Amino acid sequence: MNRRQFSKTAGLGTLGAAVGAAAFQARTARSEPGEEIIDIHQHVNFHARSNEEFIEHQKKMGVTTTVLLPSGSALSRVSTDRGKSNGLAARVFGTFAAARLAKAHPESFAFFCNEIPDVDGADRELEKWLENGAVGIGEQKFNLECDSGPMIRLYEVASAYEVPFLLHFQHEAYNKGFDRFHKILERFPKVNFIGHAQTWWGNIDAKHVQKDMYPKTKVTPGGITDRYLADYPNMFGDLSAGSGKNALDRDEEHAVAFLERHQDKLMLGTDCADTVGEGGKCSGSGQIANVMQFVSDPEIRTKILSGNAKRIIKLG
Ligand SMILES: [Zn+2]
Numbered sequence: 001m002n003r004r005q006f007s008k009t010a011g012l013g014t015l016g017a018a019v020g021a022a023a024f025q026a027r028t029a030r031s032e033p034g035e036e037i038i039d040i041h042q043h044v045n046f047h048a049r050s051n052e053e054f055i056e057h058q059k060k061m062g063v064t065t066t067v068l069l070p071s072g073s074a075l076s077r078v079s080t081d082r083g084k085s086n087g088l089a090a091r092v093f094g095t096f097a098a099a100r101l102a103k104a105h106p107e108s109f110a111f112f113c114n115e116i117p118d119v120d121g122a123d124r125e126l127e128k129w130l131e132n133g134a135v136g137i138g139e140q141k142f143n144l145e146c147d148s149g150p151m152i153r154l155y156e157v158a159s160a161y162e163v164p165f166l167l168h169f170q171h172e173a174y175n176k177g178f179d180r181f182h183k184i185l186e187r188f189p190k191v192n193f194i195g196h197a198q199t200w201w202g203n204i205d206a207k208h209v210q211k212d213m214y215p216k217t218k219v220t221p222g223g224i225t226d227r228y229l230a231d232y233p234n235m236f237g238d239l240s241a242g243s244g245k246n247a248l249d250r251d252e253e254h255a256v257a258f259l260e261r262h263q264d265k266l267m268l269g270t271d272c273a274d275t276v277g278e279g280g281k282c283s284g285s286g287q288i289a290n291v292m293q294f295v296s297d298p299e300i301r302t303k304i305l306s307g308n309a310k311r312i313i314k315l316g
């Protein structure tokens with residue numbers, strides 16, 4: 001599908017009429033050749049996917065640069081749910097493996113660093129990696145309050161190094177206390193925070209029920225996430241995972257307006273563990289197709305697919 005056809009179907013989407021065959025066509029469409037796509041949310045050894053399969057998956061999706069988000073150390077403590085949340089609960093490898101892959105393919109990968117916040121020396125561990133090529137901190141996915149002492153210590157590292165900080169918000173599971181996160185946004189104005197996961201996306205809706213992980217109802221604008229994005233210059237969102245895709249799929253008319261409203265704050269991420277890189281099993285390629293479908297203005301599309309990521313992540 002060429003750009004003109006794209007604009008046509010996406011334009012229908014703007015009117016809330018992108019249903020039926022045209023919408024299906026746009027949904028299955030790929031990005032145009034040569035279009036830059038930065039995927040800010042992927043993992044090494046994601047559910048034991050090999051690096052060869054992973055590299056092929058990213059190519060298949062049309063991704064040009066991928067940001068690798070490692071896990072922390074594998075330890076049994078309350079913050080790791082006694083080890084169940086080790087490897088980001090998805091067998092993901094740590095910073096060393098991410099750094100190794102990124103350094104072997106510097107043209108297509110960059111890496112963040114990570115550690116369990118309440119482990120002794122977590123701050124020094126992150127500092128070591130930030131001095132050795134890491135360009136951010138995360139994905140932070142530990143059983144802690146988002147404004148607890150150990151988290152604040154890591155936000156201080158991000159602030160000192162002026163790197164972004166990516167969090168998995170999940171009600172009663174990870175980075176708890178999402179409704180208080182505005183205090184962190186106010187306290188650390190130099191840190192660009194990136195929100196992700198079920199509780200981040202559920203709260204685009206002012207009527208969100210906190211225990212619902214993948215709500216299917218129409219969205220009422222003005223939820224906590226919508227307000228954080230609108231009110232805080234240092235709050236960003238990545239579109240990754242089933243939760244990010246669901247947030248757009250559940251209400252297409254809302255999706256069009258939301259992507260436009262937060263065009264300077266949203267970044268493409270995929271976070272899918274499949275080996276296919278296309279079709280129904282690959283939420284990442286589905287979300288890329290969503291951006292193509294719901295964003296008709298090519299300039300806004302470029303911001304979401306690559307421009308915003310380049311602005312806040314030092315991709316070298
Ligand atoms: Zn996550």
Ligand SMILES: [Zn+2]
Nearest residue numbers: 272274282284
């Ligand atoms: Zn995929």
